[in-house]
Amino acid sequence: MQFFLNKFFFKKSKEMRYQFPLFLCTFMVICCFCNNATGNSDEYFSSVAGLEKLLMVEYVVLDELQNYIDSVQKHIDSLQSEVDAIRSDHQAAADDVDGYLSNPVNAYRLIKRLQSDWHTFEDVIRADTSRADFLSSMETNRQAFDFPTKEDVIGSAVALVRLQDTYKLEVAELASGILNGIKYGPSMSWQDCFLLGHHLYEIQDFNHTVPWLKQSMQMLKSQDSTKDAVTLDFMETVVAYHREMGDFETALELTNYILSFDATREHMSATKYYLERMVSDGIKAGLMHEMIPQAGDYHLSNDFKRYEQVCRGELQLIAAEERPLRCRYDSNNAPFRLLQPYKVEELYLNPRVVQIHDVLTTDNTDAVKQLAKTRMSRSQVRNLDGSAASSANYRISKSAWFHYEESEEMQKMLRHMGDLSGLNMDYAEHLQVANYGIGGHYEPHFDFFTDNCTYNLSDGNRIATGIFYLSDVEEGGGTAFPYLRLVVKPQQGSVLLWYNLHRSEEPDYRTRHAACPVLKGSKWIGNIWVRVRNQDRARPCGLLPDHEVSLKYKHLV
Ligand SMILES: O=C(O)CCC(=O)C(=O)O
Numbered sequence: 001m002q003f004f005l006n007k008f009f010f011k012k013s014k015e016m017r018y019q020f021p022l023f024l025c026t027f028m029v030i031c032c033f034c035n036n037a038t039g040n041s042d043e044y045f046s047s048v049a050g051l052e053k054l055l056m057v058e059y060v061v062l063d064e065l066q067n068y069i070d071s072v073q074k075h076i077d078s079l080q081s082e083v084d085a086i087r088s089d090h091q092a093a094a095d096d097v098d099g100y101l102s103n104p105v106n107a108y109r110l111i112k113r114l115q116s117d118w119h120t121f122e123d124v125i126r127a128d129t130s131r132a133d134f135l136s137s138m139e140t141n142r143q144a145f146d147f148p149t150k151e152d153v154i155g156s157a158v159a160l161v162r163l164q165d166t167y168k169l170e171v172a173e174l175a176s177g178i179l180n181g182i183k184y185g186p187s188m189s190w191q192d193c194f195l196l197g198h199h200l201y202e203i204q205d206f207n208h209t210v211p212w213l214k215q216s217m218q219m220l221k222s223q224d225s226t227k228d229a230v231t232l233d234f235m236e237t238v239v240a241y242h243r244e245m246g247d248f249e250t251a252l253e254l255t256n257y258i259l260s261f262d263a264t265r266e267h268m269s270a271t272k273y274y275l276e277r278m279v280s281d282g283i284k285a286g287l288m289h290e291m292i293p294q295a296g297d298y299h300l301s302n303d304f305k306r307y308e309q310v311c312r313g314e315l316q317l318i319a320a321e322e323r324p325l326r327c328r329y330d331s332n333n334a335p336f337r338l339l340q341p342y343k344v345e346e347l348y349l350n351p352r353v354v355q356i357h358d359v360l361t362t363d364n365t366d367a368v369k370q371l372a373k374t375r376m377s378r379s380q381v382r383n384l385d386g387s388a389a390s391s392a393n394y395r396i397s398k399s400a401w402f403h404y405e406e407s408e409e410m411q412k413m414l415r416h417m418g419d420l421s422g423l424n425m426d427y428a429e430h431l432q433v434a435n436y437g438i439g440g441h442y443e444p445h446f447d448f449f450t451d452n453c454t455y456n457l458s459d460g461n462r463i464a465t466g467i468f469y470l471s472d473v474e475e476g477g478g479t480a481f482p483y484l485r486l487v488v489k490p491q492q493g494s495v496l497l498w499y500n501l502h503r504s505e506e507p508d509y510r511t512r513h514a515a516c517p518v519l520k521g522s523k524w525i526g527n528i529w530v531r532v533r534n535q536d537r538a539r540p541c542g543l544l545p546d547h548e549v550s551l552k553y554k555h556l557v
């Protein structure tokens with residue numbers, strides 16, 4: 001990255017300076033992320049499953065680059081030894097030019113060199129195929145592999161800021177590889193922070209752009225080499241960014257910093273004068289101030305804020321709700337499980353939400369994930385207007401549907417769902433396996449259908465949900481129930497179970513739930529949704545209507 005930033009910055013004239021980041025990023029996007037000729041089969045930012053492939057791609061192209069370097073190095077080494085030999089001849093000549101040239105061998109060598117050797121050097125350099133070989137292998141690689149697209153870069157930038165917001169993470173901590181106080185990975189460089197800021201700028205997320213650019217500049221300032229002209233030039237471009245966004249304070253602070261190292265930059269003195277005026281007059285202008293917050297943006301609603309609080313663990317069950325909760329061995333509705341009862345943990349009583357532990361073995365979950373990996377594509381959501389399902393920012397994951405007959409383990413999941421819920425599985429939906437990548441999430445929603453046209457009426461609504469956790473998740477990624485103030489930690493092999501409908505078959509609005517963004521790890525789940533059809537004996541209606549209790553939650557959304 002340093003290489004790219006420096007290399008191209010050196011060439012920029014002063015007039016071009018402000019456009020540099022755009023130019024650079026366009027360049028990088030074209031070079032590094034362009035799509036191949038066959039098209040990108042699917043995006044990378046929405047799950048971890050695809051990223052494994054990407055790592056392999058990078059192994060391959062890195063080898064290619066290493067081959068290029070080795071071959072150029074060999075070439076350079078051999079040219080260097082020729083140059084060294086000639087130089088040592090010149091050295092001898094310098095000591096006694098006449099004596100040197102009067103030696104017929106030396107005279108011959110000099111003439112021969114200039115008549116033929118220099119042609120040879122030119123031919124050798126002309127014939128060097130390392131560069132062309134590298135470029136053509138790269139072209140082949142681009143045809144063979146799906147490289148990430150610009151959408152992937154933006155998607156992963158957005159995922160990072162989603163994590164920042166949901167878990168209230170400090171930019172400085174994130175940049176140093178710290179998540180929730182634990183150092184997980186390598187630090188980001190100032191260039192990484194700058195490019196992230198730049199991508200956020202591009203999508204006009206100025207509120208997040210500013211802290212990332214600030215972070216980048218702070219890191220750059222703290223480096224030893226910060227005083228060279230190139231660095232100061234680069235900082236000028238960042239001043240321009242802040243100025244355009246209307247963050248005059250930061251622009252001014254950076255301008256003063258630049259001038260403290262190089263007071264001769266006259267245009268910066270003019271910028272300083274302008275910025276000082278803007279700051280002292282309290283003028284609010286620029287892109288940041290022109291953006292009008294979208295009225296009705298769900299992300300500003302109390303419903304969304306409550307969900308985020310639950311994900312962070314700030315809203316929790318109160319003691320009176322927690323006290324009666326029990327863990328017990330239960331053979332549930334399956335008497336033949338008496339010898340191997342389920343480990344049931346009550347998480348909430350009304351509505352009843354339970355997590356059943358150790359239902360699947362690691363071998364079971366691995367087999368399901370293995371089968372799923374080849375079929376995953378971006379998760380879709382149904383549209384209320386009845387149009388075809390499509391991808392949406394509020395659900396970022398990859399998923400695939402499976403017939404239970406496709407594997408022994410999937411049949412086992414269906415059997416467990418029947419035994420655990422006591423429901424009839426004849427009209428259970430197919431199994432949906434999903435994988436969430438970093439920042440992957442599913443914002444608050446109901447699993448029951450709220451409209452009559454989008455679901456198969458003859459099978460009825462979704463009476464129950466079973467989420468089979470096929471993996472642990474290191475940080476974040478819990479299943480949150482905002483109205484219950486409950487967040488469930490995924491535990492590999494366990495199942496989360498609840499009814500979405502009252503006995504009256506009316507929706508239970510208290511079951512609104514969500515998948516909190518994954519902060520660290522790769523979250524895998526298997527969803528089984530059971531329909532109302534044929535459940536009259538398994539879960540008969542009560543004598544009295546029981547749905548009023550949840551109606552008030554309907555209007556909270
Ligand atoms: O991933 C989760 O924890 C919840 C998933 C979910 O609610 C769904 O897929 O409908």
Ligand SMILES: [Fe+2]
Pocket residue numbers: 445446447513
């Ligand atoms: Fe759901």
